[in-house]
Amino acid sequence: DAKTTQPNSMESNEEEPVHLPCNHSTISGTDYIHWYRQLPSQGPEYVIHGLTSNVNNRMASLAIAEDRKSSTLILHRATLRDAAVYYCILRDALLNTGTASKLTFGTGTRLQVTL
Amino acid sequence: DTGVSQNPRHKITKRGQNVTFRCDPISEHNRLYWYRQTLGQGPEFLTYFQNEAQLEKSRLLSDRFSAERPKGSFSTLEIQRTEQGDSAMYLCASSLAVQGWGYTFGSGTRLTVV
Numbered sequence: 426d427a428k429t430t431q432p433n434s435m436e437s438n439e440e441e442p443v444h445l446p447c448n449h450s451t452i453s454g455t456d457y458i459h460w461y462r463q464l465p466s467q468g469p470e471y472v473i474h475g476l477t478s479n480v481n482n483r484m485a486s487l488a489i490a491e492d493r494k495s496s497t498l499i500l501h502r503a504t505l506r507d508a509a510v511y512y513c514i515l516r517d518a519l520l521n522t523g524t525a526s527k528l529t530f531g532t533g534t535r536l537q538v539t540l
Numbered sequence: 541d542t543g544v545s546q547n548p549r550h551k552i553t554k555r556g557q558n559v560t561f562r563c564d565p566i567s568e569h570n571r572l573y574w575y576r577q578t579l580g581q582g583p584e585f586l587t588y589f590q591n592e593a594q595l596e597k598s599r600l601l602s603d604r605f606s607a608e609r610p611k612g613s614f615s616t617l618e619i620q621r622t623e624q625g626d627s628a629m630y631l632c633a634s635s636l637a638v639q640g641w642g643y644t645f646g647s648g649t650r651l652t653v654v
Contacts, residue, residue: 428595431621448578459642461642461643466647467647467648468544468632468633468645468647468648469631469633469643469645470645471642471643471644474642483587487650501620510582512582525586527573527585527596527651528573528583528585529585529644530575530582530583532581532582533582
């Protein structure tokens with residue numbers, strides 16, 4: 426599986442935007458970039474995913490570099506409820522192989538949000 | 541639909557005992573995954589099913605572990621002769637076999653082996 430690199434931790438003030446970086450220099454052409462987050466005592470929660478173009482949804486935005494070797498998850502206005510571990514994961518778009526179907530998690534970025 | 545349900549939420553067992561966990565996925569999801577997570581680490585893949593077929597097992601899944609998904613609906617994960625190293629959060633997730641489809645995780649079963 427292609428590897429991602431994320432900072433161990435980040436801090437943000439409430440109501441401020443947060444940019445969570447992820448490096449994936451060995452990404453292949455068929456890898457989707459997925460982001461999940463895990464709140465304390467919960468299972469991971471899907472946030473967003475993209476392939477080449479920037480993506481927006483109600484939770485966040487995903488900005489993907491032109492060479493696709495890095496991406497940034499953007500929370501537009503952090504709240505205390507956004508305090509979680511954020512995982513950046515590459516997932517092969519080829520559906521039918523066993524390896525492609527699973528998500529491989531790293532250790533993620535622990536986001537702290539303060540008042 | 542109430543999402544992915546896992547039972548029990550917590551389980552404390554003595555070393556050497558067998559334990560079984562249950563996962564009820566989202567009903568229309570045909571893929572089901574089991575993960576294990578220890579403190580400070582991301583979830584680690586254990587195994588997955590497409591419908592009732594178990595299509596991949598991790599090397600982490602020793603012969604003391606067995607998973608089933610009869611009739612392609614709920615799944616069970618059994619650990620035989622538990623060891624202290626089995627203490628972890630066991631997470632279940634389900635998904636559709638559709639390109640790019642996200643996973644929905646349950647809240648997990650926390651196992652403590654004493």
